[in-house]
Amino acid sequence: MRESGGAARHYRNFTLLVSEKRCNFRAAQSTIMQTLYDQLGGEQKVRELADAFYDVMDTNERAKTIRALHPKNLDASREKFFMFLSGWLGGPPLYVNHFGHPRLRARHLPFPIGEKERDEWMLCMREAMNRVGLNDLVKAQLEGAFFRTADFMRNQG
Numbered sequence: 689m690r691e692s693g694g695a696a697r698h699y700r701n702f703t704l705l706v707s708e709k710r711c712n713f714r715a716a717q718s719t720i721m722q723t724l725y726d727q728l729g730g731e732q733k734v735r736e737l738a739d740a741f742y743d744v745m746d747t748n749e750r751a752k753t754i755r756a757l758h759p760k761n762l763d764a765s766r767e768k769f770f771m772f773l774s775g776w777l778g779g780p781p782l783y784v785n786h787f788g789h790p791r792l793r794a795r796h797l798p799f800p801i802g803e804k805e806r807d808e809w810m811l812c813m814r815e816a817m818n819r820v821g822l823n824d825l826v827k828a829q830l831e832g833a834f835f836r837t838a839d840f841m842r843n844q845g
Contacts, residue, residue, distance in 0.1 A: 723778025
């Protein structure tokens with residue numbers, strides 16, 4: 689009889705352990721399944737990121753080459769970038785709904801983009817991510833994705 693009670697207690701403890709692990713797994717899975725848009729903080733943070741990016745581009749001397757590729761007034765660029773980022777990060781597809789498919793490479797073909805321009809763009813984005821205070825995990829994920837995209841835009845050397 690004593691073994692039976694011990695076995696029952698062992699089974700009950702095992703069941704609690706499995707239930708606890710299942711809850712922890714679900715919590716981790718929920719975090720993993722969140723879009724970058726949500727991990728960033730939604731619309732407000734995405735807008736902050738787009739604005740910070742253009743603030744850096746507009747004021748940092750080391751970004752003068754890519755700044756020269758943009759119009760004097762950056763308001764329309766800021767808005768389009770925010771709309772693009774929203775959908776690209778897994779949020780509402782604002783850009784697609786308003787302008788259609790982004791066709792990033794085709795839209796950037798008229799501008800000479802080489803390694804220098806890519807690196808200046810990344811300089812602006814890294815600084816923008818720092819300014820808006822993204823956590824390190826999200827920043828690392830975004831930096832890799834941004835670099836691959838910026839590198840894909842190259843049409844020179």
